Amino acid sequence: MNRMVTVAEMTLRELLRRRGVLALMLLLPLTFYLIRRDAYVGQSVRSLLLGISWAVSTAALFATSAARELEPRLRLAGYRPHHLYLGRMFGLWVAGLVIALPFFLLIAFDAPDLRYGGVAVAMLCCVAVAAPLGILIGALLPRELEGTLLLLTIVTVQMLIDPAGAGAKLTPFWSSREIATWAVDHTDDGYLARGSLHGLAVTVGMVVVVAAVFSLRLRRRRHLRHLPLG
Amino acid sequence: MDIERRGQWLRGVLDLCVLGLLRDRESYGYQLAQALDTAGIGPIQGGTLYPVLLRLQRTGLVTAQWREGTAGPARKYYQITDLGRAALRQGGRDWAAFVTPVTGLLTERAER
Amino acid sequence: MNPDEWLRAFAAELHHRRVRPDDARHVVAEAATHLRDGGGDPAVVFGPPGRYAAAIAESIGAPPPAPAAPGPVRLQARGITKRYGRRTVLRDAGLTVRAGQIAAIVGANGCGKSTFLRICAGLISPDEGEVTVTGRLGYCPQQGGTSDFLLPDEHFVLVGTGQGLARGQARRAGRAAARQLGWDAPGDVLTRHLSGGTRQKLNLTMSTLAEPDVLLLDEPYQGFDRGTYVDFWEQLGRLRDAGRAIVVVTHLLNQLDRVDAVLDLTPAGGTVRDGGAGWGGRA
Numbered sequence: 001m002n003r004m005v006t007v008a009e010m011t012l013r014e015l016l017r018r019r020g021v022l023a024l025m026l027l028l029p030l031t032f033y034l035i036r037r038d039a040y041v042g043q044s045v046r047s048l049l050l051g052i053s054w055a056v057s058t059a060a061l062f063a064t065s066a067a068r069e070l071e072p073r074l075r076l077a078g079y080r081p082h083h084l085y086l087g088r089m090f091g092l093w094v095a096g097l098v099i100a101l102p103f104f105l106l107i108a109f110d111a112p113d114l115r116y117g118g119v120a121v122a123m124l125c126c127v128a129v130a131a132p133l134g135i136l137i138g139a140l141l142p143r144e145l146e147g148t149l150l151l152l153t154i155v156t157v158q159m160l161i162d163p164a165g166a167g168a169k170l171t172p173f174w175s176s177r178e179i180a181t182w183a184v185d186h187t188d189d190g191y192l193a194r195g196s197l198h199g200l201a202v203t204v205g206m207v208v209v210v211a212a213v214f215s216l217r218l219r220r221r222r223h224l225r226h227l228p229l230g
Numbered sequence: 231m232d233i234e235r236r237g238q239w240l241r242g243v244l245d246l247c248v249l250g251l252l253r254d255r256e257s258y259g260y261q262l263a264q265a266l267d268t269a270g271i272g273p274i275q276g277g278t279l280y281p282v283l284l285r286l287q288r289t290g291l292v293t294a295q296w297r298e299g300t301a302g303p304a305r306k307y308y309q310i311t312d313l314g315r316a317a318l319r320q321g322g323r324d325w326a327a328f329v330t331p332v333t334g335l336l337t338e339r340a341e342r
Numbered sequence: 343m344n345p346d347e348w349l350r351a352f353a354a355e356l357h358h359r360r361v362r363p364d365d366a367r368h369v370v371a372e373a374a375t376h377l378r379d380g381g382g383d384p385a386v387v388f389g390p391p392g393r394y395a396a397a398i399a400e401s402i403g404a405p406p407p408a409p410a411a412p413g414p415v416r417l418q419a420r421g422i423t424k425r426y427g428r429r430t431v432l433r434d435a436g437l438t439v440r441a442g443q444i445a446a447i448v449g450a451n452g453c454g455k456s457t458f459l460r461i462c463a464g465l466i467s468p469d470e471g472e473v474t475v476t477g478r479l480g481y482c483p484q485q486g487g488t489s490d491f492l493l494p495d496e497h498f499v500l501v502g503t504g505q506g507l508a509r510g511q512a513r514r515a516g517r518a519a520a521r522q523l524g525w526d527a528p529g530d531v532l533t534r535h536l537s538g539g540t541r542q543k544l545n546l547t548m549s550t551l552a553e554p555d556v557l558l559l560d561e562p563y564q565g566f567d568r569g570t571y572v573d574f575w576e577q578l579g580r581l582r583d584a585g586r587a588i589v590v591v592t593h594l595l596n597q598l599d600r601v602d603a604v605l606d607l608t609p610a611g612g613t614v615r616d617g618g619a620g621w622g623g624r625a
Contacts, residue, residue: 006503014491017532069486072465076481077552078504224464229477229555259372260379276376277388277397280369284401296368302379306372 003079007087015095025055041111042184049176053126054155056096060134061147081218085210089131096127118183122176125199129172132206139213175199245282249318252310291317345377348384355395369398413441416587417556419462422471431457437605439587447591449607455591459560477555484560487545490534494527494544501548520547524573538565559590
């Protein structure tokens with residue numbers, strides 16, 4: 001537990017010191033929100049949620065890439081794979097919530113007549129899914145540029161796809177969109193239920209895949225035999 | 231004479247003195263110590279002399295071999311090499327260049 | 343102390359200082375002759391046996407005191423073969439390193455030095471062969487083993503926590519290990535602001551902090567200045583004398599006189615030859 005907390009803490013410390021990245025992480029959702037603000041508030045909220053998703057997953061991607069050479073040596077220093085990926089994920093979840101909080105307040109003051117609980121749950125889904133998604137992409141693609149482009153593709157597809165279409169449910173952030181619809185347009189509770197379930201399922205699924213990838217990558221190799229000092 | 235100062239001076243030139251003694255004939259440790267004493271440098275203990283001989287040997291300025299002397303037990307005889315002769319010549323020049331101005335300074339001060 | 347006792351004590355001191363038996367015999371015989379010729383108290387003529395032995399050892403240029411016999415095998419790699427696609431990078435390479443030994447892996451660029459080391463560290467799998475490591479394993483990558491946005495102290499805490507060290511302990515251990523490299527780890531400078539050489543010191547410090555029994559180093563001295571480079575090899579010497587088994591990937595052949603074994607991975611090679619000739623007969 002101590003090991004996991006230490007990894008989470010160091011992930012947070014690193015992130016907080018990347019001032020430029022932090023500023024962009026705040027600026028991006030804000031821009032997404034403001035750009036459509038004069039028209040329909042629902043569209044602004046949905047854009048904002050996508051902005052948060054994009055920002056958090058990008059941060060996760062960079063954190064994972066930066067630790068690529070560090071992790072094997074931490075593994076040798078006594079960490080188990082789950083200390084490393086879960087620690088990083090917790091750190092990013094906390095960072096994501098910290099980023100989301102001012103935007104929640106912004107909406108609460110700026111956009112009247114919404115189901116604010118729904119907005120909060122939607123943000124929670126964004127952050128929950130974005131962290132493991134970014135970690136996964138960072139783990140699978142060796143270079144940050146490729147990972148960033150892939151994330152861009154995912155977010156763009158998410159933005160343009162018809163949310164009612166059959167394929168939309170396969171996109172990772174469909175949950176936040178569905179819950180946002182419930183929060184903004186006061187649709188029936190089915191939206192909230194479907195969205196929450198989707199968010200939970202995708203998060204769990206992502207975490208499982210991340211666990212599999214890291215356990216495989218940081219596994220004890222069969223050719224290496226460890227004998228105790230005797 | 232101040233023993234400590236003499237020891238310091240000796241450390242700087244003892245190897246050259248040994249080379250000088252070996253210039254004309256080979257010798258062994260005890261004989262070298264006696265010759266140094268006779269020359270007026272004073273008694274040199276074995277604990278000081280043999281490390282110097284070993285260093286000279288290691289750096290190739292002298293060679294050594296164990297041999298039966300004319301009388302008595304086998305001894306380790308030291309011979310100077312060509313490298314040693316060159317070092318001795320150079321060392322002699324350096325010593326003169328060093329000691330002349332020192333002497334000059336000291337006598338000037340004494341006369342004032 | 344009579345002359346015979348003194349000579350016996352002197353001989354023991356020479357042995358203790360690892361003066362070669364041949365040299366020691368000559369020096370003792372010479373001292374005995376001198377005493378026979380001139381008489382006198384050996385403690386006055388030569389001084390205390392220990393001090394005189396030290397002076398002799400220094401004059402002969404004996405190797406520094408170190409455990410003479412290498413210890414038990416700590417790392418054994420056998421029959422390591424690695425292919426990338428159709429290219430065979432390593433073919434049947436092997437290396438055995440004992441406690442108290444330094445082994446160097448040398449060879450041209452791209453001959454698989456780092457690959458071999460990473461296989462030994464268990465970071466990648468070979469196509470064939472096996473590695474046995476006894477005790478704890480430490481690994482220092484060529485670069486990138488540090489985190490730009492963390493302080494040196496935070497690196498120490500991160501590594502130390504893996505060992506179960508408390509934070510204060512880890513920081514102290516890290517700073518102590520850094521000082522061995524002649525580096526005073528600053529408390530408030532981010533790693534990204536450290537020079538390349540200093541970052542490598544951090545990299546290296548992290549791998550020694552965990553006190554591994556087997557230490558694998560992948561050209562860890564890039565960016566080191568001359569002085570640091572000397573500190574680095576001295577530190578390796580200390581770790582060796584403390585009974586660690588060390589493997590260094592290197593292309594600097596002039597340092598080979600400090601190592602006990604060499605694995606040459608240049609394609610025609612793949613064999614171990616004995617180093618250590620320059621170490622005054624360390625076998």
